[in-house]
Amino acid sequence: MRIDGLTDHACLIVSGPDQKGIVAAMAALVARHEGNIVSLDQHSSDPVGGDFFQRVVFHREGLTSALPAIEADLAETLEPFGMTWTVRDISVPKRMAILASTEDHCLLDLLWRHRRGALPVEIPMVISNHTNAAEDVASFGVPFVHVPSQKGPDKSASEAAILQHLAGKVDFVVLARYMQILSSDFLEKVGVPVINIHHSFLPAFIGANPYQKAKDRGVKLIGATAHYVTEDLDEGPIIEQDVARVTHADSTTELRRRGADVERAVLSRAVLWHSQDRVIRHGNHTIVF
Known part of the structure; x- marks a missing residue:
């Protein structure tokens, strides 16, 4: 291709x-x-x-x-x-694997943009620890792989299965709201850049239900951050960020909806720029041309 x-x-x-x-x-x-x-x-x-x-x-x-x-x-x-x-x-597209969980807004957005020709990549596979998006992924003609997550702190078996699927087949990996923490061993063995998306409430609203916590605090801005994954959770070099203004009248449900919109846009820009070699990592920050 x-x-x-x-x-x-x-x-x-x-x-x-x-x-x-x-x-x-x-x-x-x-x-x-x-x-x-x-x-x-x-x-x-x-x-x-x-x-x-x-x-x-x-x-x-x-x-x-x-x-x-x-x-x-x-x-x-x-x-x-x-x-x-x-x-x-650069006429040869980079190969991008996507890891996802139950929230599918970022996953489906990337697949849609790719189908429209807006993301110059190949997508050899989507790997998920749930099966809810299997039919949607198949409708885009992309192979879907189900690798269940292990219960408890030891995720070595599931990570080994993911690594086996990825080996030699990808140039970078995108975590499209993949709700699992990747171990340092995984990051070392995968051998390619890993890009993550998260809400910009971190670390102020860390943990479960960040949008409810933000609502309780009366935030005026919500946002999202795309970054490279490192051993330091959510502290890797930042590729792209954006925000949306909200008010006291917005419900928690509305915050989640608008937050999902920002997450999709930020992640798609980060993926596009990485695929076009526009991002240079330098220490713990980036230069984006």
Whole structure:
């Protein structure tokens, strides 16, 4: 599968210590390999002793055959700068697995956007610890896998089953309101980025019934946060956030409904940006181009 309109297009990501000559070196490298820069975004945290980040999209006819030479040139060119880099044929969509539970609003939104061509990814599978969404997922032509969660703190067997399904088949994983805490062992073994969505009440309204707690406190804003999953629960690098204004007249049910709308929008943007290589992780935060 290839993404229409992006044949022979590559995305180059560069990051490392800021210094003179990086932009010129990257432009010259693309030109050496007969490429044409389509878009270029860059950011420096400080021109003196700071960090530099760059995203370059370029077109080069016959990209597939040219990539090995481009990669070799990148390694040689960027070594003196001490930079890290990746380059990828962006006509090849990333493979995204979705993990879900009983709440299906984020899951179905991602599947709908994918069917409409708004998310440039492949979805090899949806894995859920419940079966309520099985028929809906099947209607989108996506394989559905049921892996029940274990009761008690030891989730090793269910996590092992999920890892077996994912192994070698995905480039990233999305938790579409998957209501299970993933262990550090799972995160280490899965070997790909994991993106989560949660309501922005955390940590102020942690635990069960956050919308009721928010209602009880008379909040004026509700929101959602999409972030990369790390061993520190809900503290990974943030990709995207958004809010909606509410009033004392909104019921708990209305807060949940409006919160679900924000969650869907925030998660879909985070997934889109990640799939387009627009997000660079740097420590515990991100640069999003």
